[in-house]
Amino acid sequence: MQRKLERSRAHFRQAAKRLPLGVASNFRYWGDDDTFYIERAEGGRLWDIDGNAYIDYRLGYGPTILGYCDPRVDAAAMEGMRQGSVFALSTERELAVAERICKMVPAAEMVRFSCSGTEAVMAALRVARAFSGKDGYVVAEGGYHGVFDAALWTTDMEGWSGQGDPELVAYSEGVPGILRSLVWQVPLNDADRLEDLFKRKADKIGALLIEPIQGNCCAISADPAYMKAVRELCTRYGVVLIVDEVKTGFRVARGGAQEIYGIQADLCTYAKAMGNGYPISALAGRRDIMSIIGQTVVHGGTFTAHAVSLAAAEKTLEILDETDALATIAGYGERLREGLAGVLEARGIPHCFVGHPALSGLFFSETPPAGYRDWKTSDHVFYDTLAPLLVDRGVLIEPDSREPWFMCEAHAKGGCLEETLKAFAAAVDATLEQLGDRGQSAAE
Numbered sequence: 001m002q003r004k005l006e007r008s009r010a011h012f013r014q015a016a017k018r019l020p021l022g023v024a025s026n027f028r029y030w031g032d033d034d035t036f037y038i039e040r041a042e043g044g045r046l047w048d049i050d051g052n053a054y055i056d057y058r059l060g061y062g063p064t065i066l067g068y069c070d071p072r073v074d075a076a077a078m079e080g081m082r083q084g085s086v087f088a089l090s091t092e093r094e095l096a097v098a099e100r101i102c103k104m105v106p107a108a109e110m111v112r113f114s115c116s117g118t119e120a121v122m123a124a125l126r127v128a129r130a131f132s133g134k135d136g137y138v139v140a141e142g143g144y145h146g147v148f149d150a151a152l153w154t155t156d157m158e159g160w161s162g163q164g165d166p167e168l169v170a171y172s173e174g175v176p177g178i179l180r181s182l183v184w185q186v187p188l189n190d191a192d193r194l195e196d197l198f199k200r201k202a203d204k205i206g207a208l209l210i211e212p213i214q215g216n217c218c219a220i221s222a223d224p225a226y227m228k229a230v231r232e233l234c235t236r237y238g239v240v241l242i243v244d245e246v247k248t249g250f251r252v253a254r255g256g257a258q259e260i261y262g263i264q265a266d267l268c269t270y271a272k273a274m275g276n277g278y279p280i281s282a283l284a285g286r287r288d289i290m291s292i293i294g295q296t297v298v299h300g301g302t303f304t305a306h307a308v309s310l311a312a313a314e315k316t317l318e319i320l321d322e323t324d325a326l327a328t329i330a331g332y333g334e335r336l337r338e339g340l341a342g343v344l345e346a347r348g349i350p351h352c353f354v355g356h357p358a359l360s361g362l363f364f365s366e367t368p369p370a371g372y373r374d375w376k377t378s379d380h381v382f383y384d385t386l387a388p389l390l391v392d393r394g395v396l397i398e399p400d401s402r403e404p405w406f407m408c409e410a411h412a413k414g415g416c417l418e419e420t421l422k423a424f425a426a427a428v429d430a431t432l433e434q435l436g437d438r439g440q441s442a443a444e
């Protein structure tokens, strides 16, 4: 079974002449024959230009927390549109949204807005470096923090032999090699390794960038004890703790991952769910650190706090804060996990779920991974085979096993569960058939 993609394929051939890879972001290219184009979306569903319908668990990599075309958010965005666009001056609404963020996130004492997750993290790193007076920074294996040069360093897990540490390599050509000397990588969930690094490089390292739930790596999660140790070590060694909540923020809890872990960052970054798909992000954090913005540190941008996005964020955050939307989303995620587990158990396929029900990693091994290295030994070939078969059956997940599944409020209202489970059972059976003996051994 392969869904019809003629129109998308024809469009791709035209688009590739004007747009590198035929798309606007490398991650939207699925191959010359499999890149497809979207006609429209509503609730938890998407339709492509060939008329194929999908229940969407990618949700644009996370922003759509309530559902596509949410009428409450879109009405607010229209209000922002009527106000204008950007004025190179501020509006009263900026304070209203900042107040909401500070109410929801205890670590947030002051806020600055940007347009994307990348911009927020970029600003966080600059502020942290200025505050600490040290340019070096630490990232965790499997972490992802956006598409700017300082963040485009990635763990080469595919190339890892299983001995020693995996290498940290540039994600892209064009990233100056000279930047490598400023970044250190540590395995997640190993506080001793972190302490050892801080002890050796205390005079060089000014910031630690971390996602407690790795939104781009199967939702692999830090242990609560590890996050507490991270907090304590950063304080002890004068390192600014930046918790990157671009994916977890306003999704896994009102106060994001920090609420779940019971810790407070020095700086934290938000984007995705904050505006239900309208482009807006925020850098928030300690008053003494944030206050250096405008004194010695520059932050700004023509489109920051754009009236449309800001109005959308005001409404989205109001809904997430004042209704039970996040409980509905997590509840749907729980029921989905139970249903998927039922399908897999019936076929004897070892699996576990990682992360949070609203941002859920599906892992084909019996024990949850403690870090990215465990991904290497999980049966991701099974996942990689399953994913396109599921997409063909109208359930949209990322083809790469490292991208978690995202839930939105509209999934729970749209009767998506039964359809997903039916498609999942059929796709698992097709995977077992396709993998033959290999699939059988996965099921043993």
Ligand code: PLP
Pocket: 061, 116, 117, 118, 119, 121, 144, 145, 146, 147, 211, 215, 216, 244, 245, 246, 247, 271, 272
């Ligand atoms: N940080 C994290 C944790 C992310 O997941 C992402 C994007 O997926 C980013 C930063 C970059 O955000 P954006 O794609 O909006 O620039």
